[in-house]
Amino acid sequence: MHYTLFILILPLLSFVVLGLMDTRWKARTAGTVGTCVLATVALLSYFTAFSYFFGGHREGGYSAEIAMNFEWLRFTSPTEGNLGGLHIDLGILLDPISVMMLVVITTVSLMVHIYSLGYMKGEKGFERYYAFLSLFTFSMLGLVVATNIFQMYIFWELVGVSSYLLIGFYYTKPEAVAASKKAFIVTRFADLGFLIGILLLSFYTGTFDFQTLTSDNAGVFAGAAGATFMGASVLSWAMALIFIGGAGKSAMFPLHIWLPDAMEGPTPVSALIHAATMVVAGVYLVARLFPVYVVYTPEVLNGVAYVGAFTALFSAVIACVQTDIKRVLAFSTISQIGFMMVGLGVSKMGGHDGLGYMSSMFHLFTHAMFKALLFLGAGSIIHAVHSNEMSKMGGLRKYMPLTHWTFLIACLAIAGIPPFSGFFSKDEILTATLEFSPYLGIWMSLTAGLTAFYMFRLYYNIFWNRAYKIEHNHTPHESPLAMTLPLMFLAAVTCAAGFIPFGNFVTNDGQHYHSHLEMNVALASVAVALIAIGLATFMYFKENPLPEKLAKTFSGLHRAASHRFYVDEIYLFITKKIIFKRISKPVAWFDRKAIDASMNGMANFVQAKYQQVRPFQSGRVQQYAIVMIFGALILAGIIILFVR
């Protein structure tokens, strides 16, 4: 399966060519080249997925397959007992989740490429934008097919860089620059945990390789047995630190602060990176190392579940009061990733116990599709209205029918209404959660209800509520075909994806699992969703003073939620008031007054002395000649008089 290499090489080539050509190519050429390359890559991925899942002799389930591998750096030579030594490879690993991710990434990326042809038309830096998109696609694909945790880390950072570049695409806007820096620094901070986790894990197991780590080979972890640090085993520390890396990328509480700000980037970028692909990298990471989590560190896995559950509800509450439509979607993304984390956290190995894992991956798949659809729809609306604020919208359904219908489908999907895809995946997560712990299940059901509520609040505020106020003779109009085509395609996928028998393809032990609808859970969750939608309809369908009144009644809660529960303020307080003031300032003072000053003092001393010596070097040859002659005379005199 060597052709899979082209899935990685083509976007990289596209990035290099587009980046080098920059404005030498017309914007249109650059866009077409980027899109065509992505289309090829998407076709290749579909072919890979098809031949992996349906390529015969797979009746006994799916096993991981190394398409290619190449040893890049070797640290220790192979000896007995450490499994071939420690070395970093670069390769391509195909297993159910990586193949599924290939399909998700290339599909969403292709849609975003096509969409951007319309959305970014006439923007300054259009070519640069497509180059960065290619770079991102390359790094994300490299991340999912990584054969070992270090290769994943390399691409993990590359993804972070391309996210930074794309958030800061409008680099003349100070908010965008600040947001890109924030995203980069926060995720970098989390990646520090990831790196330490990798080092710990590889130190004790002697391998980076995913297959060695996740196979049933208990000998790998023998080295870590008994080693403890501060009351917990070293392995737990390692896995928890690796999860922190994942939590940073996946915007789990309390590292979620960068994601809402990342909405300063162009909307298609938000759809691609901050909704569908990069932010699920953390989920993917946990899923990739799932066998290690579940067998050796179940307590960390429980932690994953609780962090996910808290984040899900926390950000759902915030999403209910945000007024910027992209911010609402951002918090909704955080909440849905929380769902995926919970799904992973409550899962066990194999068969029905592995339902959580399967449903989490399923939710990742469906969420990528409908959240990309929501973001692209939001982009279409912003394109028409030229504003992100809900108050500037309302009554748009007449002007943009296609956007309206596709947005509605996505809203229904995320709210969990059958037969749209979100229903199936969310329902399975809820089933798995209820089996794990009823309280957590109820908590997650509540979150699901809130999801339905805020999504329909958003929907009504955009498309119904009040008549659109036409300003400066500017009538909003439907977006061009380049933008509506991806919307329709993703809407079709959203309608159909729920019926994919996902358990047949992706489970954590590779065996087929025939999931079936848990009727009680399904009915309950649909009822909750319907009640929430009803409530939203009641409050936001027409202009209604009720939301205002409620906001006044619960003014404290409302204010806190619209300030995102002051998490950003806490961060600012910690960084500005404590770290900057109490630590950085004295350090900076020491640096300037002690280290720099001693160096400067030496330089100044030398400089002062040189001023005194300087006249001697006048540059006048005649002066030199005099000195030389007299010197020679004196020397001659000394020799004649005293040397015998």
Place this chain on the structure above:
Amino acid sequence: MITKIIEFIENFLSSGVPMSAYLIVGLIMFFAGVYGFVTRKNLIMVLISIELILNAADLNFAVFNRYLYPEQTEGFFFTLFAIAVSACEAAVAIAIIINIYRNLNNIDVEKLETLKEPDETYREIIRS
């Protein structure tokens, strides 16, 4: 008195020129050259002074060879060699001087300062 002088000249001519006479001439030429090199401001004059110094040295070579080792010829050859070298050097130096004059309209050694760094501004540049 006159007879004494005639006698001296007769002796002088009959015994040949003593070595010290040549050396005194060489010495005068050398210090005249050094003096000119140090005091003259015109580059041409400086060049002529250098030639004087060289010729003084050449003279010494020839004299020492002639008086101390008359059966050998290294000193003469060295003199010839030095004359050739100084001729080349003069040609190059004059070419340089002409170019300097063409560019700067000036061959005063005191005023040729364009390659020299300015005094205070240089410190400013270092500081900034």
